[in-house]
Amino acid sequence: MSETKTETAAEREAALGGIGCDKRRKEDARFIRGQGNYIDDIKLPNMVFGDFVRSPYAHARIKSIDAEKAKAVPGVIAVLTAADLKPLNLHWMPTLAGDTQAVLADEKVHFQNQEVAFVIAEDRYAAADGIQLVDVDYEELPVLIDPKKALEDGAPILREDVKDKDEVGQGPRRHPNHIFNWQSGDKDATDKAFAGAQVTVKEEIFYQRVHPAPIETCGCVASMDAVSGRLTLYGTFQAPHVVRTIVSLIAGLPESKIRVISPDVGGGFGNKVGAYPGYVCAIVGSIVLGRPVKWIESRIDNISTTAFARDYHMTGELAADKDGKITGLRANVLADHGAFNTHAQPMKWPAGFFNIVTGSYDVPTAHVTVDGVYTNKAPGGVSYRCSFRVTEAAYLIERMLDVLAQKIGVDKAEIRLRNFIKPEQFPYNSCLGWEYDSGDYPAALKQAMKAVGYEDLRKEQAEKRARGELMGIGIATFTEIVGAGPSRNCDILGIKMFESCEIRVHPTGSATARLGTKSTGQGHETTYAQIIATEIGIPSDLITVEEGDTDTAPYGLGTYGSRTTPVGAAAAARAGRKIREKAKKIAAHMLEVSENDLEWDVDRFTVKGVPDLSATMKDIAMAAYSNLPEGLEHGLEVVDYYDPPNMTYPFGAYICVVDVNRHTGEISVRSFYALDDCGTRINPMIIEGQVHGGLTEAFGIAMGQEIVYDDMGNVLGASFLDYFMPTAVETPHWETDHTVTPSPHHPLGAKGVGESPNVGGVPAFSNAVVDAFAHLGVTHMPMPHAAWRVWQTCHELGIDK
Amino acid sequence: MAKTDIKLTVNGQEAAGSVEPRTLLIHFLREQLGLTGSHIGCETSHCGACTVDLNGKSVKSCTVFAVQADGGEVLTVEGLAQGGELHPLQAAFAEDHGLQCGFCTPGMLVRAHRLLQENPDPSDAEVRVGISGNLCRCTGYQNIVKAIRNAAQAMREKEAAQ
Numbered sequence: 001m002s003e004t005k006t007e008t009a010a011e012r013e014a015a016l017g018g019i020g021c022d023k024r025r026k027e028d029a030r031f032i033r034g035q036g037n038y039i040d041d042i043k044l045p046n047m048v049f050g051d052f053v054r055s056p057y058a059h060a061r062i063k064s065i066d067a068e069k070a071k072a073v074p075g076v077i078a079v080l081t082a083a084d085l086k087p088l089n090l091h092w093m094p095t096l097a098g099d100t101q102a103v104l105a106d107e108k109v110h111f112q113n114q115e116v117a118f119v120i121a122e123d124r125y126a127a128a129d130g131i132q133l134v135d136v137d138y139e140e141l142p143v144l145i146d147p148k149k150a151l152e153d154g155a156p157i158l159r160e161d162v163k164d165k166d167e168v169g170q171g172p173r174r175h176p177n178h179i180f181n182w183q184s185g186d187k188d189a190t191d192k193a194f195a196g197a198q199v200t201v202k203e204e205i206f207y208q209r210v211h212p213a214p215i216e217t218c219g220c221v222a223s224m225d226a227v228s229g230r231l232t233l234y235g236t237f238q239a240p241h242v243v244r245t246i247v248s249l250i251a252g253l254p255e256s257k258i259r260v261i262s263p264d265v266g267g268g269f270g271n272k273v274g275a276y277p278g279y280v281c282a283i284v285g286s287i288v289l290g291r292p293v294k295w296i297e298s299r300i301d302n303i304s305t306t307a308f309a310r311d312y313h314m315t316g317e318l319a320a321d322k323d324g325k326i327t328g329l330r331a332n333v334l335a336d337h338g339a340f341n342t343h344a345q346p347m348k349w350p351a352g353f354f355n356i357v358t359g360s361y362d363v364p365t366a367h368v369t370v371d372g373v374y375t376n377k378a379p380g381g382v383s384y385r386c387s388f389r390v391t392e393a394a395y396l397i398e399r400m401l402d403v404l405a406q407k408i409g410v411d412k413a414e415i416r417l418r419n420f421i422k423p424e425q426f427p428y429n430s431c432l433g434w435e436y437d438s439g440d441y442p443a444a445l446k447q448a449m450k451a452v453g454y455e456d457l458r459k460e461q462a463e464k465r466a467r468g469e470l471m472g473i474g475i476a477t478f479t480e481i482v483g484a485g486p487s488r489n490c491d492i493l494g495i496k497m498f499e500s501c502e503i504r505v506h507p508t509g510s511a512t513a514r515l516g517t518k519s520t521g522q523g524h525e526t527t528y529a530q531i532i533a534t535e536i537g538i539p540s541d542l543i544t545v546e547e548g549d550t551d552t553a554p555y556g557l558g559t560y561g562s563r564t565t566p567v568g569a570a571a572a573a574r575a576g577r578k579i580r581e582k583a584k585k586i587a588a589h590m591l592e593v594s595e596n597d598l599e600w601d602v603d604r605f606t607v608k609g610v611p612d613l614s615a616t617m618k619d620i621a622m623a624a625y626s627n628l629p630e631g632l633e634h635g636l637e638v639v640d641y642y643d644p645p646n647m648t649y650p651f652g653a654y655i656c657v658v659d660v661n662r663h664t665g666e667i668s669v670r671s672f673y674a675l676d677d678c679g680t681r682i683n684p685m686i687i688e689g690q691v692h693g694g695l696t697e698a699f700g701i702a703m704g705q706e707i708v709y710d711d712m713g714n715v716l717g718a719s720f721l722d723y724f725m726p727t728a729v730e731t732p733h734w735e736t737d738h739t740v741t742p743s744p745h746h747p748l749g750a751k752g753v754g755e756s757p758n759v760g761g762v763p764a765f766s767n768a769v770v771d772a773f774a775h776l777g778v779t780h781m782p783m784p785h786a787a788w789r790v791w792q793t794c795h796e797l798g799i800d801k
Numbered sequence: 802m803a804k805t806d807i808k809l810t811v812n813g814q815e816a817a818g819s820v821e822p823r824t825l826l827i828h829f830l831r832e833q834l835g836l837t838g839s840h841i842g843c844e845t846s847h848c849g850a851c852t853v854d855l856n857g858k859s860v861k862s863c864t865v866f867a868v869q870a871d872g873g874e875v876l877t878v879e880g881l882a883q884g885g886e887l888h889p890l891q892a893a894f895a896e897d898h899g900l901q902c903g904f905c906t907p908g909m910l911v912r913a914h915r916l917l918q919e920n921p922d923p924s925d926a927e928v929r930v931g932i933s934g935n936l937c938r939c940t941g942y943q944n945i946v947k948a949i950r951n952a953a954q955a956m957r958e959k960e961a962a963q
């Protein structure tokens with residue numbers, strides 16, 4: 001039956017373009033020609049453009065809004081304010097963290113650049129004209145910028161709308177500016193460990209407020225068809241189905257009447273998970289006007305209003321014996337969530353997965369406390385290539401290991417080797433409640449040390465120190481926690497965080513797959529096709545992957561937190577296996593043998609012991625529609641919903657070498673070596689690309705990015721002029737490497753990699769910078785390590801002359 | 802606002818339109834001519850997503866008024882492929898994984914095209930300086946640099962063979 005008998009199994013395997021090969025990307029064909037279809041490329045007949053009047057103040061009462069002059073501007077069609085949204089009950093909207101957020105400022109503004117009115121005009125120029133002429137009369141109120149002052153008696157109360165509430169969605173709170181208190185671990189046991197410790201160290205470590213700033217900002221086009229009552233919402237959505245559900249809940253439309261389409265998205269990094277006022281205003285505008293309404297964020301709006309990241313004021317403490325073996329860990333965090341608690345993450349986790357803070361180390365006991373507070377800053381918190389606060393956690397533990405090493409005078413690699421969870425301890429139950437699936441940390445670090453010539457680097461460093469020169473070696477041996485998540489503890493709006501895949505095999509031997517995730521540059525059209533090719537024996541070139549249209553894709557929770565591979569790819573693999581199960585029944589019928597006599601052979605079923613007798617997947621596909629055994633339904637289609645049994649735990653060993661100019665504080669990154677273990681590797685080329693990109697983002701964060709506010713709550717530096725964006729010139733050369741420790745519970749053994757380089761990269765840079773000063777007694781330096789700041793350290797130490 | 806008629810050559814074809822004095826070239830290209838390959842990432846000359854070639858120079862079309870391009874010659878990403886054949890830069894970007902989300906790619910390609918006109922055999926460092934006006938958040942630049950150098954080599958070899 002087979003036409004390709006003469007080919008060897010290896011040749012047939014290669015022809016599939018399946019798991020493990022450096023398949024070139026399918027999506028590139030359109031992108032390199034300028035034929036991508038991004039949100040601002042969408043142009044609908046009769047479409048109008050909306051944009052916001054934003055608050056110049058961080059905290060003020062709105063006394064009046066006069067839009068008459070704006071409405072008289074040629075081209076301006078309408079101006080929406082909270083008063084217009086109120087009758088529809090849309091002036092506030094629920095957040096994914098159980099709080100509420102103003103869509104358009106209702107009586108008060110809570111942060112600079114908050115949305116106050118929405119001007120809709122024939123085009124973006126007329127909208128800009130209209131914005132200039134909306135008169136808003138503000139009465140300034142005292143501004144709260146420092147989260148440490150938020151919980152003081154007499155602090156200005158920011159959220160008057162919830163000031164009398166005992167909780168705002170994430171448990172009891174103790175002050176009108178308090179959002180939640182979250183704890184994990186055993187306090188008494190930890191106190192005891194510290195009381196009896198031979199050595200303790202403590203450090204205040206601030207992870208500054210940053211923003212992922214994808215090159216494409218957020219935006220949408222809302223189009224309400226008044227006749228059918230159907231709303232189509234195009235937008236830069238990392239999680240289109242979640243958006244559909246939210247829109248249904250807040251606009252009161254049935255989900256069957258809402259179609260959410262996420263076209264090509266120009267980078268997300270967590271910036272494009274949440275629901276923003278712009279979406280709601282565009283929808284309302286379209287319903288009211290009966291015309292499609294487009295809203296596209298400007299760059300400054302992007303950095304100053306939508307989904308920032310971090311802003312964690314952390315205090316870390318380690319207890320250890322005199323050899324540096326950790327006996328206890330304490331972490332206290334003050335989390336600045338800004339004006340509304342809008343972070344988009346599994347709802348039961350107000351501090352995300354911060355309790356992964358024990359990292360790669362066998363810590364017997366720990367206790368963690370996180371308090372979230374309101375300030376007059378933009379809302380958000382969990383974006384930027386991060387699986388829900390693992391980035392902050394990894395930064396804290398990796399910095400603390402170095403602090404401990406310096407305290408007891410042990411090498412920074414050695415302190416890690418002494419504390420690693422050992423390979424034979426997996427699956428490992430951490431004292432803070434996680435079950436690590438697999439890992440071999442010592443092997444990874446040793447491979448990294450060998451690759452960079454660690455001993456020689458330390459020798460060189462000693463020589464340089466003797467000459468008064470500054471050189472630093474930074475190590476990060478991080479563990480990630482990704483793939484949210486198991487239904488027992490991960491949900492958004494009550495919806496469990498499964499992932500889905502539908503496969504349809506067509507009669508002539510090709511297939512279409514649809515998934516609930518959404519690529520924002522990771523190459524899903526290519527990698528999913530590779531996975532399915534390997535599972536069902538149809539070449540990946542013949543498998544079309546579609547995402548981002550809620551009318552066609554099965555429900556999924558979207559792409560963020562590195563969950564595509566751990567959850568989505570598992571659904572794809574399992575859907576493929578379901579196809580194969582049915583295919584086997586059909587093959588048995590075709591070959592007139594029992595199913596038990598068949599074995600799978602790359603792209604076909606072969607009769608055991610009779611290799612010439614086989615049915616290829618191509619033939620089976622046709623038979624599924626034409627020649628079926630009795631009792632079997634026609635067609636070859638399945639859907640799989642995958643509920644992961646556990647998270648996955650990718651890990652890595654990074655080593656960064658920097659030279660510091662003690663006269664100017666400038667840092668030059670001499671080398672950066674990144675070893676990643678993400679389990680089974682689906683497309684090594686794409687993995688490397690992800691690592692390059694993630695390391696570059698980490699470099700930006702560690703070396704220059706920070707969203708700063710002055711005392712008045714003015715955001716200083718929300719443009720690309722002020723906010724550090726590494727160009728090709730500053731960006732270091734990246735050296736990548738890997739080990740492979742498959743996940744035992746994932747159908748493919750894969751773990752995900754997208755965020756690892758950010759999680760591990762930032763502490764590697766920071767540790768390198770601090771290490772350059774370690775011999776001078778410096779244990780910590782605040783990020784970002786911009787030259788002016790590093791120079792200050794040099795100056796304080798008197799080594800700048 | 803009063804409008805001015807402009808005429809220019811875009812990707813070798815005559816193009817005309819009526820624009821306000823303040824209309825930016827990027828908006829004219831994208832919204833009036835429907836050439837949506839060039840993108841907008843900042844509107845402040847920093848990101849380079851809007852880079853096009855104007856009269857033989859790379860410009861950020863978010864910071865050029867459409868009227869300034871009157872009578873000029875513009876090349877956008879849509880004009881790189883010739884006769885259905887990809888430009889060597891386009892082929893190299895795909896081959897060397899020089900793009901991920903693709904949003905910076907059109908600007909990057911058009912900039913690289915001009916760079917190679919100016920310097921047909923750039924070193925790594927020269928490429929990095931040459932594209933430093935174009936930001937990419939996804940790739941970390943390494944594969945972009947590789948792609949540009951590989952394309953340069955392919956172009957030199959092609960030239961030598963002719």
Ligand code: FES
Pocket residue numbers: 840841842843844845846847848849850851852861862863864
């Ligand atoms: S949009 Fe022109 S440089 Fe960014």
Ligand code: FES
Pocket residue numbers: 215266267521899900901902903904905906936937938939940
């Ligand atoms: S590929 Fe996404 S910004 Fe460059």
